[in-house]
Every structure is written in C-alpha cells, then in structure tokens.
Amino acid sequence: xxxxxxxxxxxxxxxxxxxxxxxxxxxxxxxxxxxxxxxxxxxxxxxxxxxxxxxxxxxxxxxxxxxxxxxxxxxxxxxxxxxxxxxxxxxxxxxxxxxxxxxxxxxxxxxxxxxxxxxxxxxxxxxxxxxxxxxxxxxxxxxxxxxxxxxxxxxxxxxxxxxxxxxxxxxxxxxxxxxxxxxxxxxxxxxxxxxxxxxxxxxxxxxxxxxxxxxxxxxxxxxxxxxxxxxxxxxxxxxxxxxxxxxxxxxxxxxxxxxxxxxxxxxxxxxxxxxxxxxxxxxxxxxxxxxxxxxxxxxxxxxxxxxxxxxxxxxxxxxxxxxxxxxxxxxxxxxxxxxxxxxxxxxxxxxxxxxxxxxxxxxxxxxxxxxxxxxxxxxxxxxxxxxxxxxxxxxxxxxx
Ligand SMILES: Cc1cc2nc3c(=O)[nH]c(=O)nc-3n(C[C@H](O)[C@H](O)[C@H](O)COP(=O)(O)OP(=O)(O)OC[C@H]3O[C@@H](n4cnc5c(N)ncnc54)[C@H](O)[C@@H]3O)c2cc1C
Numbered sequence: 001x002x003x004x005x006x007x008x009x010x011x012x013x014x015x016x017x018x019x020x021x022x023x024x025x026x027x028x029x030x031x032x033x034x035x036x037x038x039x040x041x042x043x044x045x046x047x048x049x050x051x052x053x054x055x056x057x058x059x060x061x062x063x064x065x066x067x068x069x070x071x072x073x074x075x076x077x078x079x080x081x082x083x084x085x086x087x088x089x090x091x092x093x094x095x096x097x098x099x100x101x102x103x104x105x106x107x108x109x110x111x112x113x114x115x116x117x118x119x120x121x122x123x124x125x126x127x128x129x130x131x132x133x134x135x136x137x138x139x140x141x142x143x144x145x146x147x148x149x150x151x152x153x154x155x156x157x158x159x160x161x162x163x164x165x166x167x168x169x170x171x172x173x174x175x176x177x178x179x180x181x182x183x184x185x186x187x188x189x190x191x192x193x194x195x196x197x198x199x200x201x202x203x204x205x206x207x208x209x210x211x212x213x214x215x216x217x218x219x220x221x222x223x224x225x226x227x228x229x230x231x232x233x234x235x236x237x238x239x240x241x242x243x244x245x246x247x248x249x250x251x252x253x254x255x256x257x258x259x260x261x262x263x264x265x266x267x268x269x270x271x272x273x274x275x276x277x278x279x280x281x282x283x284x285x286x287x288x289x290x291x292x293x294x295x296x297x298x299x300x301x302x303x304x305x306x307x308x309x310x311x312x313x314x315x316x317x318x319x320x321x322x323x324x325x326x327x328x329x330x331x332x333x334x335x336x337x338x339x340x341x342x343x344x345x346x347x348x349x350x351x352x353x354x355x356x357x358x359x360x361x362x363x364x365x366x367x368x369x370x371x372x373x374x375x376x377x378x379x380x381x382x383x384x385x386x387x388x389x390x391x392x393x394x395x396x397x398x399x400x
Pocket of ligand 1: 009010011012013014015034035036037042043044045046047076077078079104105106107129130131160161164263265299300301302309310311312313314343344345
C-alpha cells in the first residue's frame with residue numbers, strides 16, 4: 001500500500017486550497033502535503049507593502065495553522081520524482097509513495113540570471129517586491145527619492161502576477177505626484193515585452209495612466225547586469241528584427257522583477273515539458289492532468305498552461321483539479337474544464353485600481369456588472385481589504 005493516497009507537493013496557495021477542497025469533498029482521503037516552509041505568505045499584498053500602504057506582518061502566518069484537518073504535513077522538500085514507481089524522494093533522503101500526486105511547487109525566482117544583482121539587492125536603491133524581506137525596502141527607496149531615475153523592470157519570461165512590475169511603478173508615480181517630485185524625477189518602465197499589457201481593453205487605460213505620471217516606456221529591454229555601488233544598470237536591447245545591443249542606464253532607485261522558471265527540481269524531473277528550457281510541468285491546459293502520467297495533476301505557477309500566473313487563476317484551477325482527480329480515481333471521464341481564467345488587480349495609484357480579468361487567448365472574463373476597464377476606488381478597497389481576508393479565511397480552507 002502506498003504511504004499516501006494523494007500526495008501534494010507544495011503547501012502554498014495552490015497546494016493548500018486543493019488539499020482542503022479534496023477533504024471537504026471526502027474526509028476519508030489519506031493526504032500528505034510536502035512543504036518545507038514554516039511560514040505561509042500572502043504575496044499579492046507585497047505590492048501594497050512596497051507602496052507603504054500595507055503592513056508586511058499581515059502578509060505572513062504560520063504554515064501549521066493552515067494545514068487542513070485530516071491532512072499530514074511532511075516538513076521536507078522534494079528533491080526528485082520517480083513517477084514510474086509512484087514515488088518522490090525528499091532532500092532529507094526520505095521517500096514517499098502515492099497513488100495520486102498533485103504538484104503545486106510554485107515558481108522559481110532566477111535572481112542569478114542578472115549579473116551583480118544578488119550582491120546589491122536590498123541596498124543602494126536596488127529593491128524588489130518579489131521577496132518578503134525587501135518589499136518594505138521598496139517604500140524606503142521611494143521615500144528617499146528626491147531626483148533622478150526611478151526604474152521598474154519586467155523580464156522576458158512568464159512571471160507570477162504579470163502586472164506586479166507595473167503596479168508598484170504606478171504607486172511610485174502617484175507618490176511622486178503627491179509630493180511634487182514628478183518634475184525632479186523620471187519614472188521609467190524597462191520591459192523585455194513588446195507592449196504595455198496583453199488585453200487591449202486594459203492596455204488602453206494603462207496607457208493613460210502612463211501619460212498621467214509622465215512615465216517613459218522602453219520595450220524590448222531585458223535587465224542583464226547591475227552595479228549597485230555605481231548605481232548603473234545594463235539592458236540587453238533586442239530590436240524588432242532580433243538584433244541585440246547593450247544600453248547603460250543610471251538610476252537612483254530600481255525595482256527589479258527577475259526572470260522566472262519552474263523550480264530546478266521540477267525542470268530536472270520527468271514531470272517537466274520536454275525541451276522547454278523553463279521546465280514547466282506538462283499538463284493538459286483544460287483538465288490539468290499530466291500529459292504522460294495520468295495519476296498526476298498540477299496547478300499554480302509551475303505549470304505550462306498559458307494563463308496569467310496568479311492566485312486568482314489558482315482559485316479557478318483548484319476545483320477543476322479536485323473534480324478531475326476524484327473522477328479519475330473512480331475511473332470516470334474528466335469533466336472539469338479550466339478555461340484559463342486569471343485576474344490582475346492593476347493598482348494604478350493610491351485608491352485606484354483596474355480589475356483585469358481574462359482567460360486563454362486574452363478573452364475578457366469580468367465578474368462585476370460595470371466597466372472594469374476603468375480605475376475604481378471600490379476595486380482598490382477589494383484588493384486592500386476584501387481579498388486578503390478571503391485568502392486567509394476562505395481560500396486556504398477550500399471554502400472559496
Ligand atoms: C509581488 C507579487 C504580487 C502578486 N500579486 C498578485 C495579485 O494581485 N493577484 C493574484 O492573484 N496573484 C498575485 N501574485 C501571485 C500569487 O502569489 C501566486 O500566483 C500564487 O501564490 C501561486 O500559488 P502556488 O501555490 O502555485 O505558489 P506559491 O503560493 O508560491 O506556493 C508554492 C509552495 O511550494 C513550496 N515549495 C517550493 N519548493 C518545494 C519543494 N522542493 N518541495 C515541496 N514544496 C516546495 C514553497 O515553499 C511554497 O509554499 C503576486 C505575487 C507576487 C510575488
């Protein structure tokens with residue numbers, strides 16, 4: 001007999017929601033959750049922390065408090081997968097067998113791909129909301145900024161919360177406007193992408209926001225090197241014909257969003273999509289079942305599904321995994337269908353937010369009966385107060 005009927009890899013947003021929902025459907029299931037971290041983070045609020053409008057301490061809680069009743073927490077990290085034997089091996093050397101596996105290990109932040117970054121991150125005006133320990137430093141950088149360039153970068157790989165590189169930039173623009181500093185400073189977006197946002201409806205609003213703060217946009221620019229002491233950053237510029245050049249830019253502050261990929265232990269495993277250098281887990285984009293191992297399902301930031309990698313996406317994926325996994329266990333047809341829903345609460349200033357909601361192929365999928373393309377105070381209040389409450393009280397416990 002296997003150690004666990006269902007083994008969940010990763011006790012983050014996706015792993016906990018899925019385990020909790022499975023147990024709400026059938027409390028007799030024997031579920032193990034492998035998760036190395038003592039702490040659980042509500043990452044979406046780090047944008048607001050960086051803008052000085054949310055307490056960092058309210059973004060972290062003890063993992064133990066959110067392990068669903070009836071599940072076993074295995075405090076370890078998976079090192080390798082042996083799907084032919086229905087087994088994983090952990091960093092500790094311990095092995096666990098399963099009947100079914102749910103992989104939800106999140107995304108890897110590839111800081112090492114930017115030369116000089118590790119040495120200077122968290123000082124010299126170099127910051128990132130992508131780490132718990134530096135989100136508060138972003139606001140410090142903003143408060144210290146009196147003149148010069150404030151740079152916000154966005155890499156060429158898929159990232160968690162594609163809007164996050166811009167949200168903090170708009171908060172910075174609004175902060176500088178309120179403090180009468182917009183004419184002494186210059187806010188820049190340096191993006192490896194080619195346009196401001198993939199969904200035309202929301203892009204139209206964002207272009208107006210960019211104009212409001214006098215932000216200069218530079219597309220086709222990938223951050224490749226940084227020297228914090230000299231306050232210089234270097235970008236690789238790829239022109240539309242594919243020719244490459246290098247550009248040096250001086251900064252007072254720089255908010256870095258690093259390139260991202262599936263965690264290395266996933267990349268190097270049989271679960272990864274063959275030939276994909278970023279190593280995403282290979283699942284069917286609608287059923288979320290692994291394409292080669294039918295007893296494995298995956299969700300969250302680590303899969304190859306072409307949706308916006310967000311907690312909002314996880315919220316729609318978890319019930320699909322639960323429905324399809326339970327059907328598969330009974331030998332039934334998989335009816336659960338994930339249509340690529342993801343949401344990006346685009347903070348455009350203090351008290352202003354555009355709630356972008358869209359699915360596969362950038363199909364707009366809005367919740368509210370009003371024009372969500374507009375900046376709204378109500379949507380800001382949703383992000384600042386309602387969503388964090390929902391996360392801690394309803395989503396992680398599988399009730400929403
Ligand atoms: C700055 C920022 C802003 C964001 N804003 C938003 C937003 O406004 N709206 C939104 O919906 N989403 C937002 N997100 C994205 C959201 O946080 C993620 O999409 C969501 O957390 C994905 O869930 P996940 O379970 O896939 O990954 P995570 O929640 O990151 O969980 C992955 C888990 O796997 C564990 N793990 C890692 N390695 C191993 C291993 N070897 N073995 C076992 N477990 C392992 C980790 O410890 C972690 O607990 C934001 C993220 C950031 C960083």
